[in-house]
Amino acid sequence: MKQAPLNIEEEYRLELQRFLESPGEKSLRRAYEIGREAIVAGKGLLEMGAIHRVVLGDLLRAAGSVEECYRLTLRAGEFHSESLSPFEMASRGYQETNAALQRSLNNLLAAQEELRRNERHFRSLIEHALDIISILDSSGVIGYESPSIERVLGYSSEELVGQNAFSLIHPDDLPGILDLFSQKLRAPGSSASGEFRFRHKDGTWRILEGIGTNLIHDPSVRGMVVNSRDITDRKKLEEERSRLLVREEVAQAEADANRRLNLLAEASSLISSSLDYETNLAAVAHLSVPYLADWCFIHEIDEGGVLQRLAVSNCGPEDGDALRALQSRRALELDPSGTFAKLIGTGKPELVSELGDDALLALASGDEQLALVRGLEFRSALIVPLMGLGRPLGCITLVLSDRGRSFGSRDIALVEDLAHRCAAAIVNARLYRDVIRERDKAEKASAAKDEFVAILSHELRNPLMPILGWARIFRNQDAVMRDSVLSEGVRSLERNAQIILRLVEDCLDLTRISERKIRLDKKVIDLNEIAESSVEAAREMAKEKDLRLVVRLHPSNLCVMADQTRLEQVLMNLLTNAVKYTPNGGAITIGSRRVDGEGEIQVKDTGIGIAPDFLEQIFEPFRQGSNLWLATESGLGIGLSIVRQIVEMHGGRIWAVSEGIGRGSAFNLRLPVTAVSPAVAAPLAPAGRAREGQKPMCVLLIEDSADVLYLMKLELGWLGYSVLMARNAE
16 A cells, blocks of 8 residues: 655654764755755745754654764754755755754753753762662562662662562561562552561661552652661660650559558558557548548448548648538438438449539538538549448548549559458457457356355355264264164265265366466475375275276376375366266276376276267366266266366366277376475374373364354364364454
8 A cells, every 4th residue: 555645744854863864965865855845835944943843852852962962953953954955045044943953952951961960969869868769679679779778788789789678678577568568569659668677787687667659660660669767776765765664654653552552551550550440540531631532531330320420631721620620520411312322332432523412411510511511612522331241331432622633443442442441440349349348248247157156155165064074973983884774874975965065166166266366385296196195085986886996107206396285186086087987897097107208197997988079178167078977977067177277277288088989088187297306294293182281272263153163173172172162253
């Protein structure tokens, strides 16, 4: 197909390019022919000049340097001059066109010089900038690296160009950076920022903050442009500042915690200093302001259910008159359906943002105080009930007047702890008061009991003395003892009178011990001698029940410091119990030995035994080993209690051992031994009978009981004394 003819501008452009590529006469002839064609087409000189400027401008923009532009302009001028030769006035048109071209060339040269200056300025900024400018391709390979990389990371630009930037990023940071990079690859023109660690040339890690912009589709860039800045020092400063802030916060928290602990410790010390809880709680109220609140009220619900204000304290001296008016202890009228009563009843702390009159009435008493409290501008309150024994005992009310303060969770927890301690103080004081009240009742009852027992025992001893005395007299009368019935009656009379006398003596001893009226007459005695004398005293009782008495004493003396009478009383009690609770035909063993610097006496029987649960209880007053003891013999169950107390008064100990009911029992008594031997007392000569030729010794008897008086006169007379009697000392 035949191509369409080109227009003058296209033809001019084509031939000019050919001329510039291959100058010669042939090309110049084409310039002349184009000029002729332009004349034929009606083109003028100015139009041809405009076509030349357009074509030349396009060529100059594609030129690489100013020298090239200058060369192109001259060569193109030659071509243009030839194209104008057909025109009349060619020289004039050439001059005009050339002048315009010269102006354009000068403008272009000036623009290029400005471009060079800007390029030098930009390059200087890039080279001296703190930021690193990098251009990466879509796989992360570095295509350009600004010179500042060497100052920041130690690498030269040439060292990094061609490397993959991701290979120098810290492994922990790499996944996030790769994910961000891939997101931005899918969004041309978008930007994203991030922080990551980059390996320095010396092997250390520096923290960089980078902003990446996707310019891969921009023909002039074709890459991901990343501006990075070293923020390692800033990060260190931030971390140090964070550590300092943390330390400061920790120090403040510790100081606050210490202050709270000190407050609780001081409050605990105040509360526990005495059982006067009202005074102590007033001190706690004073301690609570101004640290916890501006005002502190402590109320108590007494045992009658009446709410009473115990304490008030505030931190402002300007409110002194109000404080004095509110400090008087008064019973307050509490509406059961009101807010205050409901809050106390919940048993939980409650924040009240606005205090109504029903709550203010719980803080004030009467219209005058209510008006006073209203004037104090109470803003908010924290009400914490005092709970004890499963019910509300009162409350602590902390009030704020300052609008710049508020109660936090730690304040509530602290006041709850404080409330628990205050409630415990009230409970302890009330329990102590109840204990004292009950103790006083018990002491009065015990004193009355002891007085009754002492009187009863005394009254029982008086008639017992004649009974025992006449029984001894009858037992020494041959006429009475030859009669089997009378002899048995006398023995029974004496035996039962002795039992009653022992019970009476036990009651008196128990009373003396409780009143600490027993005095020990201690001296060095031999336990073996006490054991032997006690065995002999009990032998008659054992014989009546056909019991075998086995004595196994330590071969040498076991000397102790003791009251002989009381120690004999202890052993006689143990032997009497052994006889009482051992069936006929049984055996009782009395032994002594030295154990670890102590002397021990053991009374062991084959009797009814003691239940394991009762081995300690039998030493309590009015307790016995089992019901079998009750069924065996009469007794009050106080003998062993007296025995233990006497032994402990001697610095010793006593305990029982038994394998159970029906297995017998053993009582072990231990006392500290002494190295001093017992003194041997010289036998006393009978003082009653007068020697031959001497008058009998005269004895004055004063006794209000006529029966006892006559009996003693009779027995003393038989001993050879002369007796004078009187019923009283008058």
